[in-house]
Amino acid sequence: MIVAKDVKQLDEALHEARLKNKTIGLVPTMGALHQGHLSLMEQAKKTCDILVVSIFVNPTQFGPGEDFESYPRQLEVDSKLAAEANCDVLFCPAEEVMYPDGPTQLVHVRQGADVLCGARRPGHFDGVATVVLKLLSLVGPHKAFFGQKDAQQLAIIKQLTKEFFLPVSIIGCPTVREEDGLAKSSRNVYLTPQERAMAPTLYNALQSAAQSGERQLKKLVSMVENELSILPIGSIDYVEAYEYPSLKSVDYVEGTVILAVAYQFSKARLIDHILIEFTNRNRGEA
Structure with missing residues (x-):
C-alpha cells in the first residue's frame, strides 16, 4: 500500500494506473474506520483495479460547537485496516494540502440541503460537496463509493457529479449494522x-x-x-x-x-x- 500525503505523491502513486487505463475506485472517509467503511472498500475492490482510500477530517463541514476538534483521529490504526482491506493508495492529506489558501471557494448546495441534517447544520453540505469535488478532481476515479447510511449526502453527491459533468459513477452501498440493528458509525x-x-x-x-x-x-x-x-x-x-x-x-x-x-x-x-x-x-x- 502506498501512502500519499500530498498531491504530488498522489499523482506519482496513480501515474502508472492512469497510463494503463486501469479502473480507479475511491472510498472517501474521515477516518476512524469501521466495518461500514471496510464494506465500501470490499465493494470497490470487486469492481475496480485500483482502490484509493482517502482519510481527511474536513473542517468545512463542521459548524460552530460541533465535534471537529474531538472527532476521532487514529491514522496508525486506520492505515493498518486499509492495508488489510487491500487498499492500493491511502491518501491522507493535511488541511493545508486540501485548502492551500484556506476555504476561499466553497460549493453552495441549493437543492436538498435545507432538510434533515442540512436544516440543523447550516453550511454542512456546502463543506461536504466542496471536499468531495476536490477529492474527485485529485484522484480522478471511475467510481466513488459512499454508504447509504448518509442518504441525504448520497443524493446531494449524485446531483453534484451530474451538475458539474464529472466522469465518475457514484455507487451507494448498503448500510452496515450491528447485530441489534444499530447503524455502524x-x-x-x-x-x-x-x-x-x-x-x-x-x-x-x-x-x-x-x-x-x-x-x-x-x-x-x-x-x-x-x-x-x-x-x-x-x-x-x-x-x-x-x-x-x-x-x-x-x-x-x-x-x-x-x-x-x-x-x-x-x-x-x-x-x-x-x-x-x-x-x-x-x-x-x-
Whole structure:
C-alpha cells in the first residue's frame, strides 16, 4: 500500500494506473474506520483495479460547537485496516494540502440541503460537496463509493457529479449494522453503555413505521416520534419524511420515500433512515 500525503505523491502513486487505463475506485472517509467503511472498500475492490482510500477530517463541514476538534483521529490504526482491506493508495492529506489558501471557494448546495441534517447544520453540505469535488478532481476515479447510511449526502453527491459533468459513477452501498440493528458509525464510540442499549430503538421505530403500509408521510413521522418519545434518555432532533432522491416535501407519494431520524444522546448525535418503496407492495430498505 502506498501512502500519499500530498498531491504530488498522489499523482506519482496513480501515474502508472492512469497510463494503463486501469479502473480507479475511491472510498472517501474521515477516518476512524469501521466495518461500514471496510464494506465500501470490499465493494470497490470487486469492481475496480485500483482502490484509493482517502482519510481527511474536513473542517468545512463542521459548524460552530460541533465535534471537529474531538472527532476521532487514529491514522496508525486506520492505515493498518486499509492495508488489510487491500487498499492500493491511502491518501491522507493535511488541511493545508486540501485548502492551500484556506476555504476561499466553497460549493453552495441549493437543492436538498435545507432538510434533515442540512436544516440543523447550516453550511454542512456546502463543506461536504466542496471536499468531495476536490477529492474527485485529485484522484480522478471511475467510481466513488459512499454508504447509504448518509442518504441525504448520497443524493446531494449524485446531483453534484451530474451538475458539474464529472466522469465518475457514484455507487451507494448498503448500510452496515450491528447485530441489534444499530447503524455502524464513527460516533458510536461517544455512547454511554445505557445509551448504547437504547440506540437500536431508532432503527426499530423506522422499521415498524415502514411495515405499517401507511402512505401519508405525516402519519409515518408520527409513528416514529411516538415510539422514540418513550425513551428515558436523549431527545429527538428530527423525524422527517421526503420523496427520494429529490428530497422534496410531499404529503402522499407513489414511489420512494426516505423516512429519517436524528437523535441526540449526551455526546452522540445519531442519524438513521429507511427507504420505503411504495409500489404494488410496500417494501422497507435500510
